[in-house]
Structure formats: C-alpha cells, structure tokens
Amino acid sequence: xxxxxxxxxxxxxxxxxxxxxxxxxxxxxxxxxxxxxxxxxxxxxxxxxxxxxxxxxxxxxxxxxxxxxxxxxxxxxxxxxxxxxxxxxxxxxxxxxxxxxxxxxxxxxxxxxxxxxxxxxxxxxxxxxxxxxxxxxxxxxxxxxxxxxxxxxxxxxxxxxxxxxxxxxxxxxxxxxxxxxxxxxxxxxxxxxxxxxxxxxxxxxxxxxxxxxxxxxxxxxxxxxxxxxxxxxxxxxxxxxxxxxxxxxxxxxxxxxxxxxxxxxxxxxxxxxxxxxxxxxxxxxxxxxxxxxxxxxxxxxxxxxxxxxxxxxxxxxxxxxxxxxxxxxxxxxxxxxxxxxxxxxxxxxxxxxxxxxxxxxxxxxxxxxxxxxxxxxxxxx
Numbered sequence: 001x002x003x004x005x006x007x008x009x010x011x012x013x014x015x016x017x018x019x020x021x022x023x024x025x026x027x028x029x030x031x032x033x034x035x036x037x038x039x040x041x042x043x044x045x046x047x048x049x050x051x052x053x054x055x056x057x058x059x060x061x062x063x064x065x066x067x068x069x070x071x072x073x074x075x076x077x078x079x080x081x082x083x084x085x086x087x088x089x090x091x092x093x094x095x096x097x098x099x100x101x102x103x104x105x106x107x108x109x110x111x112x113x114x115x116x117x118x119x120x121x122x123x124x125x126x127x128x129x130x131x132x133x134x135x136x137x138x139x140x141x142x143x144x145x146x147x148x149x150x151x152x153x154x155x156x157x158x159x160x161x162x163x164x165x166x167x168x169x170x171x172x173x174x175x176x177x178x179x180x181x182x183x184x185x186x187x188x189x190x191x192x193x194x195x196x197x198x199x200x201x202x203x204x205x206x207x208x209x210x211x212x213x214x215x216x217x218x219x220x221x222x223x224x225x226x227x228x229x230x231x232x233x234x235x236x237x238x239x240x241x242x243x244x245x246x247x248x249x250x251x252x253x254x255x256x257x258x259x260x261x262x263x264x265x266x267x268x269x270x271x272x273x274x275x276x277x278x279x280x281x282x283x284x285x286x287x288x289x290x291x292x293x294x295x296x297x298x299x300x301x302x303x304x305x306x307x308x309x310x311x312x313x314x315x316x317x318x319x320x321x322x323x324x325x326x327x328x329x330x331x332x333x334x335x336x337x338x339x340x341x342x343x344x345x346x347x348x349x350x351x352x353x354x355x356x357x358x359x360x361x362x363x364x365x366x367x368x369x370x371x372x373x374x375x376x377x378x379x380x381x
Contacts, residue, residue: 030056032097038105039079044115047080049073050104056097065091068106077104083119084108085177114155116177118143121157123174128167128191135165152180159183163209167191171215176201187232188212195238200224211235211254219255222247233258234278245270254278256302261285264308269294278302280326288313288327298322304350305329312337312351319343326350328376336360336377341367350376 032054039048052059052075061077063070068091069080079093093104111119125137135147144151150159157178167189175184176198182205191213197220199208205225211234218240219233230252238258244250245267253274261283268274269291277295280302287310288303298319304326311334312327323345332354340349341363349364352375360377364370 028055030054030098030100032056032059032095032100032102034077034095034102034104037103038107041079041081041106041108043084043109043111044119045081045083047078048106049076049078051076052095052102054097059095059097061093061095063091063093063106065089065106067091068093079104079106081108083111083115085111085116113180114143117157117180120174120177121146121149123172127172127174128169128189133162133165133167150183156180161185162189164188170194171196173198178202180204183207185209186213191215194218195220197221203227206230208232218242241265243267247271248273250274252276256280256282258282264289264292264303266291268292271295273297275321276300279306281305284308286310290315293318295319296321299345300324302326303330307331309333311335312340312356314339316340317343320345322346324348327354329353331355331381333357336364338363340364348376349373352376352378352380354380356380 032052035051035053039050041048061070061072063079067081067089070093071078077093077095088107088109091106093106095102121143122139125139130136137146143149148161148165149157152158157180160181160183163185167186168191170193171191173196176196179202181202184205184207187209193215194217195210195215200221200223203224205228207230208228209230209232211232213236216237219238219242221242222244223246226246227249228247229249231250232252233255235257238255238260241255241260244265248270250271251273253271253276256278263286264279264284266289269289272294274295275297276299278300284306285308288308290313293313293315296319299321300323308330310332312332314337316322316325317337317339320343322343325346325348328350334356335358336351336356338361341361347369364373364377367373
C-alpha cells in the first residue's frame with residue numbers, strides 16, 4: 001500500500017514541475033511615427049515642431065541638409081532655419097529608433113524682394129550698433145518709416161542715407177545684397193575694418209559716399225559700378241585703390257586723406273566725364289600722369305600735400321572749365337605754365353611749397369585775382 005502511494009506522489013511531483021515552467025516572452029516590435037509628416041518653414045526664417053510617438057526608450061533625430069537645424073524637445077522635434085534668399089528648398093528629417101525610422105519632409109519658400117531688403121537692413125542695424133544710433137529704427141514698424149530709407153515704387157530700397165548717425169563697427173557684407181540701391185551715404189560715422197568685398201555687385205549705384213570713417217586696407221573691386229556718378233572714399237585709412245577705368249560715368253571722385261602711396265593711377269584717363277578729382281593728403285609719388293590730358297571737363301583738380309615730382313603738365317592750360325587748381329605742398333619743379341592765368345573760369349590757384357623756378361608769368365601777375373592767388377603761389381621751397 002505504501003509503495004503505491006510513493007509512486008503516485010512521484011508522478012504527481014513530476015507532472016507539477018513540467019506544467020509550472022514560465023512561457024517565453026514574445027519579441028517586442030519597436031515602432032516610431034511622426035505627426036505631421038511634412039512641415040513648411042516661414043521664408044523669412046523661423047521654426048516648426050512635430051511630435052514623435054514611439055515605444056523605444058531612446059531615439060535620435062538628424063537633418064539631411066546643412067541649412068536646417070533640429071532639436072529634441074521631449075516627445076517632439078523642433079526644426080529651424082534662417083531666411084531663405086534663394087529658390088524654394090526641401091529637406092528630410094529622420095527620426096530613428098533601433099532599426100526603424102520615421103521621416104518628415106521640410107520645405108521653405110523664398111523671401112520676397114521686400115523681405116530680403118528688410119532683413120538686410122536689420123543685419124546692418126545690429127552689426128553697426130543700432131541701439132546707439134542718433135536716429136534709431138523701430139524694426140517692428142514698416143520699412144518705409146525707417147530713418148534714411150527711401151523705397152522705390154516696387155517696394156525695394158532705392159536710397160540709404162545714414163550719414164552722421166553714429167554707426168560703429170564693421171560694415172556687414174549684407175549691404176552688398178541691396179542690389180537695387182542707387183544712393184548710399186554713410187559718411188561721417190565710426191565704421192571700421194574693410195569695405196565689404198561685394199560692393200561691385202551693387203550695379204545700380206549712382207552715388208556712394210563712405211568718407212569720414214575709419215575704413216582700412218584695400219578698396220575692393222568696383223569695376224561693375226559702370227553707372228556710378230559720385231564716389232567719395234576720403235578721410236579713411238585706405239592703402240590701395242582698384243582699377244577705376246570702367247567707371248566712365250564718374251563726375252566726382254575723391255580719395256583724399258588716406259594712406260595711399262605709389263604712382264597716381266594712369267587709367268583714370270578713361271574717366272573723361274570727371275569734373276572733380278581730389279587725391280590730396282596722401283603719399284603719392286612720381287609725376288602727374290600725362291594720360292590725364294583726356295579729362296578736359298575738369299573743374300576742381302586737387303593733388304596737394306603729396307610727394308609728387310616733375311613739372312606742372314602743360315595740358316592743364318587747355319582745361320577751360322577749370323575753376324580750382326591745388327598742386328601745393330609737393331616737389332614739383334620747372335616753370336609755371338604761362339597760360340594758366342588765361343583759364344577763363346579759374347578762381348582758386350595753389351602752387352606754393354613746391355620747387356618751382358623761373359619768373360611768375362605775366363598772365364598771373366596781371367590777373368584780377370592775383371592778390372588772392374599770390375599767397376597760393378609763393379613761397380616755394
């Protein structure tokens with residue numbers, strides 16, 4: 001009897017152990033979804049968010065475009081971009097958990113011409129200490145109300161006059177993107193560093209005044225400014241000039257009071273419409289170029305306070321429109337051309353502090369302006 005009980009017990013124990021083993025857990029399928037699956041960013045720059053739903057504990061996000069930035073914010077993703085000045089652009093954002101991923105399409109249209117100009121002016125305002133300007137801008141106001149800004153009929157910037165307005169720091173390269181600008185006056189400020197290299201792409205410029213600042217280094221290429229009439233780079237710390245021979249519409253050219261040196265540029269002879277030239281107070285050496293005889297419309301001719309040598313060019317006596325001639329404080333030699341006193345429009349003459357020799361021509365001594373001119377002709381060194 002007891003033997004039967006033992007067998008039953010053993011059978012009972014065997015059966016219980018087999019039935020109590022836990023069932024294996026089924027593998028977990030990782031899922032990840034994004035909502036929405038496409039977003040559009042403002043053309044002027046900004047951000048958008050989308051949400052992520054996943055059963056994974058860790059997931060990553062990446063953008064497949066360098067103009068787009070992404071950041072995780074809990075169970076959502078923020079995508080951001082700056083203003084888009086080019087064509088409509090598209091990118092894909094990929095969110096990955098394990099071996100699966102969800103994608104979101106991101107697009108951004110192009111800013112309008114007016115938006116582009118507004119953003120450019122905002123860059124200039126920020127870079128040049130707008131908060132300290134004498135006449136500040138209210139950036140939330142319409143661009144047409146900003147001080148010194150004039151718009152064309154199509155809403156683009158046509159004129160920018162910020163002269164004597166306490167601008168400081170480096171002038172940002174963004175200004176060269178104002179390609180509809182015709183009139184630009186930034187004189188008498190505290191701007192420093194180099195003149196932006198892309199100035200030559202501002203092909204509509206007719207008037208450019210950067211004088212009385214602290215710009216330094218080389219003047220960038222200006223060869224595409226073929227319609228410019230007035231260019232003033234005076235009273236800066238510039239060291240070299242580019243070729244200016246393509247600026248054939250120029251009437252007014254000034255680059256006095258800089259750190260320019262070497263020979264006066266021969267190729268200014270192409271500027272046949274020039275009526276005003278001021279290259280004074282620099283370190284120019286050599287002779288006054290013979291090729292400049294082509295500039296017959298000249299009214300004001302200032303080359304004083306350089307280190308120029310050679311003689312006074314005889315061709316100046318054929319500049320019948322000449323009103324003001326200042327060649328003083330150089331190393332000019334030889335005689336004073338006799339016909340200078342016969343120029344019909346001449347009212348101002350400065351030849352003193354050179355190394356001129358010979359007699360003063362009778363055309364000067366007998367001239368009605370001699371009492372005024374005398375101190376401008378004598379003494380010589």
